[in-house]
Amino acid sequence: MEKPLSNQDSLILITQMINQTKQNYQKSSFYFLLWGWVVIIGDLGHYYLMEFTNYPYPYAIWLISVPAWIACAVYGTRQSKQVTVKTHIDSLYSFIWISFIFPILVIIFGGTVIGPYYITGSIMLLAGYAVIITGKLLKFKPTIYGGIVLWITALLALYFHDSTQYLIGAIGVALGYLVPGYMLKNKEENA
Amino acid sequence: MPEFAALDPLLHSQLRLAVMSILISVESAEFVYIKEQTGATAGNLSVQLDKLSTAGYISVIKSFKGKKPVTTCSITKIGISAFETYVKALNSYIK
Numbered sequence: 001m002e003k004p005l006s007n008q009d010s011l012i013l014i015t016q017m018i019n020q021t022k023q024n025y026q027k028s029s030f031y032f033l034l035w036g037w038v039v040i041i042g043d044l045g046h047y048y049l050m051e052f053t054n055y056p057y058p059y060a061i062w063l064i065s066v067p068a069w070i071a072c073a074v075y076g077t078r079q080s081k082q083v084t085v086k087t088h089i090d091s092l093y094s095f096i097w098i099s100f101i102f103p104i105l106v107i108i109f110g111g112t113v114i115g116p117y118y119i120t121g122s123i124m125l126l127a128g129y130a131v132i133i134t135g136k137l138l139k140f141k142p143t144i145y146g147g148i149v150l151w152i153t154a155l156l157a158l159y160f161h162d163s164t165q166y167l168i169g170a171i172g173v174a175l176g177y178l179v180p181g182y183m184l185k186n187k188e189e190n191a
Numbered sequence: 192m193p194e195f196a197a198l199d200p201l202l203h204s205q206l207r208l209a210v211m212s213i214l215i216s217v218e219s220a221e222f223v224y225i226k227e228q229t230g231a232t233a234g235n236l237s238v239q240l241d242k243l244s245t246a247g248y249i250s251v252i253k254s255f256k257g258k259k260p261v262t263t264c265s266i267t268k269i270g271i272s273a274f275e276t277y278v279k280a281l282n283s284y285i286k
Contacts (some may be wrong), residue, residue, distance in 0.1 A: 007284045017212035102216035
């Protein structure tokens with residue numbers, strides 16, 4: 001490979017290598033589909049338990065997020081073993097969602113202080129923000145629109161101080177998170 | 192007559208320049224990835240990575256993924272600065 005390099009060759013080589021590399025980022029639709037379904041099941045389950053049963057702890061349905069966290073950790077570890085390159089987009093992507101965990105925990109466990117009916121809307125507002133930034137990073141417009149849908153449905157959810165907010169939450173997550181997730185999966189499979 | 196900046200001989204080589212171009216676009220890349228992207232042989236790539244590492248342009252970390260040894264490379268601040276200077280010099284030649 002050590003043949004003389006002209007200045008023009010150098011520029012072509014630099015451009016080619018940079019272009020070849022910058023399109024390389026890890027698949028992320030798995031997380032969208034996993035959390036999309038977990039939150040929809042959680043929201044619908046919460047609604048069902050509140051409306052149709054006398055179960056005193058309807059929020060216990062959210063324990064389904066525990067196996068989801070485990071699945072996330074297992075998938076993430078397996079994926080990191082397979083990838084041979086880490087782009088700045090990969091790092092930012094992980095950072096956005098890891099930094100999302102702390103405010104979510106504050107909202108959930110601070111629920112008694114801020115009022116339990118503000119939990120769903122507040123989480124959706126935050127999720128909308130993270131989804132929009134993710135969409136911009138991945139240069140994938142459906143995800144950006146999905147984030148806007150999450151914001152709009154978050155406002156609606158904040159307005160309803162009863163179990164209706166869980167239905168709104170499920171609709172918001174289905175349209176703003178799961179649908180873009182499936183579109184992203186489709187894009188990744190055809191890439 | 193315009194003054195031309197000298198091109199850094201360490202970067203003005205096809206394989207080393209390819210490696211630096213890859214590393215400037217990512218946070219880190221494994222040896223296998225760089226080898227695939229450049230089409231270089233493992234032996235030649237090792238030698239060139241050593242040269243870049245000795246100059247302080249890249250950092251090379253050897254670790255394990257399970258039982259498999261892995262070499263991960265990333266560009267350093269010195270490397271970024273050298274690469275930018277090289278591109279500037281190249282532009283001055285082409286203009």
